[in-house]
Amino acid sequence: MAYFICLFVCCFAGLMIGAQGTYGRYGYNQNRLPADVSAAGRQRPPVTYIRPGQGNIINLGAQAEVCKSRPLDLVFIIDSSRSVRPAEFERVKVFLSDTVDSLDISPNGTHVGLINYASTVNIEFHLNRHRTKAEIKQAFSRVDPLSAGTMTGLAIKTAMEQAFTEEAGARPENKNIAKVAIIVTDGRPQDKVEDVSAAARAAGIEIYAVGVDRADMKSLRLMASQPLDEHVFYVETYGVIEKLTSRFRETLCGVDACALGHDCDHICLNTNASYYCRCRVGYVLNPDKKTCSQANEEVRSDLTEDPCMCEAQIAFQKKIQYSIHEINSKLEDITRKVHQFHLR
Template sequence: IDSSRSVRPHEFETMRKFMIDILSTLDIGLNATRVGVVQYSSQVRSEFSLKSHAKLEAMVTGINQIVPLAQGTMTGLAIRYVMSAAFTAEEGDRPKVPNVAVIVTDGRPQDRVAEVAAEAREKGVEIYAVGVARADMASLRAMASPPFEDHVFLVESFDLIHQFGLQFQDKLCGVDLCLEAEPRCEHLCESSPGSFHCLCLPGHALRGDGRTSCRAIDLCVEGKHDCQQICISSPGVFSCDCNKGFKLNRDKKTCTDMDLCSTVQHGCEHQCVSTLGSYYCVCPEGKLLQDDGQSCGTCKSANIDLVLLIDGSKSVRPQNFELVKKFVNQVVDSLDVSAQGTRVGLVQYSSRVRTEFPLNMYHTADEIKAAVMKVDYMEKGTMTGLALKHMLETSFSESEGARPSGRNIPRIGLVFTDGRSQDDITEFAKKAKEAGITMYAVGVGKAVEGELREIASEPVEKHFYYTTDFTAISTIAENLKFNVCPEESQGEIEVKDPCDCESLVEFQQATMSSLEKLTHQHILLLKTRLHPNTDKSILSWLMKINH
């Protein structure tokens, strides 16, 4: 806007009205048409930038507050400012949105305009030149974009500029920006006066910029579906499917359990039992299920050295610590405890490690159970790495009651924890397994799966277990798939009978039996809380107890 001294006060007021009339026809908004106002005379002053106002009312207020500069007429200087400052990202300019400059002047420029106007047009600025009263037509044509009949206007007086505004609106707003500008909308473009809007095809929505690009609407990810088990997404629509062992009902949403024992080649030697989405094999009394999960066999009796590491940190809480002790005693009840049979040691840890009793202290189940009930809760931190070091170097030493490795009696370490270790576990978790100790990791509550996996022996999936609730820790028994017996030993030791590891299998079997009562009261709760990676045999065992 030219505010040189030649523009009289009442004429400038008419110019204000012209600007407001033009703005009132535009679709104003940060995501629609943005408007900035610059006045110039011998100097240039920005009244408000493209990013200053998002509503017409605020722009009208800004226009009404303009105070004319009332000096010379440096139109070229104004064009350079608009090109280099007003149309910048810092001032609110957007890429790929048309840049339009409307210059209103009443006189001949006092500086060069042709070169700077050509430079602005080359940079993509479309220039409309509006001359009033004494304006120079040659200067207007030097500024404006071609064709001149659409971009150059001369009004005889300021009194007529309001009427001219209607004609100019048709020129400025009658352009279909979807056709005139380069394509920017990914799918559909809708023109509006002085602006455009991008639309998306069905099943799609505009991305965060709200302008040009579209994204497919994934109803499954957004949770906008009612599939019971599996949701399969297509743009804007979804379909449902079921997990293995289930079939889709007629409503195409819910699933029904299939009797897998009657529909698949289960391979069970004795009996197949169907569960929700799975099945398991069982053996007759007096026989044990073998490692293949299908065949049945018998083994002679054998023993183990078992050390339990229980987390006594403050996050466990007293009532949950009592549940852990109850579980330990249920396990002890299921074992053939004696000096020559199975030996049990117990270690509690928090910020420090304490041996509650070593492997050689008690020789009957009653003695061990009594000692367990007397264990005091330590509280404080969670130094699992320190506990693993203690187990390896002390608990499984011969001085603590561990039998010599040459006797081939399996050594088992069972770690209970409810949270992330405050020290490093890597070194001694690795060393324990290298020393031949079969490691099981049990996580409860906030325990970290990565640490559980690092502690557990291979195959990891059969040696770690996680549950969100202390009342469900008894289900660890079904996860103890003791199948780590080597068929050959090192050196001159003769080949072992695979059944020599029956102690491990027997431990699993007896523990399952003794924990049925403890688990039964929590069975329904537990079924909704099992970790997604829980071995299917755990689910099988739970269903067996529940029935």
């Protein structure tokens, strides 16, 4: 009898170990692909997925390593629509607090602001409101969900026009402080996000999009900065959103080549240990890849000094010049992406 009992226990233990290998710690089938992934090709979109039972286990009681290499003007934009349950909203606030714990919050370091949105948009506090981690985390704890609606586009527009301004605490452009927005949402936007996100990125705001559960992946990609595999994240439940803390610590603490010195006329954007230049809306990048000219400006004097040059020739040369600027800008982006691909 003892022999049969022992045999039964061993078999049962073997079955349990096999089940855990298939379903993970939380009963989730780790072999199941996300809904938007082709089962035939098994190719994932440019998104970082965090699933229950995967990734590093975060010790919430441990002191996070502090990032001191990259000062930021950082604005969190969090969805608190009806689909976000109260307990889930509390999880989001833990994620925000954990992320702040890893940053150098100081007058010359990182400043933090918070936008809360649903059908309406509420700026909970500006970049110049709180100066210590304790103050920021206490402010997080006091935020309440707004309930109805998901006006993500309006929230991004509000961030661009009101949160990332010098009046609200954003530092002047000549300080070369990176402007970063982290959007956390679990739904499909009820307004347009593509154009307003493009305008925000053109204004020098680097956008990270974090989707949870029912989040619309297409909208996340339209919002986020390039490259998408470094700026779009997805977690299947709010219960594992804290696992993204380590990823953001690595990302936000990267070397800030722009802060170390650059010669961009308008906007400097980091890429690994280097940088590249962009122009504000209405301007194009000159062939030197550093300076900017108005897209509709009158042709330069060196093109108009010939008194015999007719208006048709001038118009033609202006069109050619603008096209060359656009091609150079696109070639710069392609070169940068190829360089990043080889570094991986």
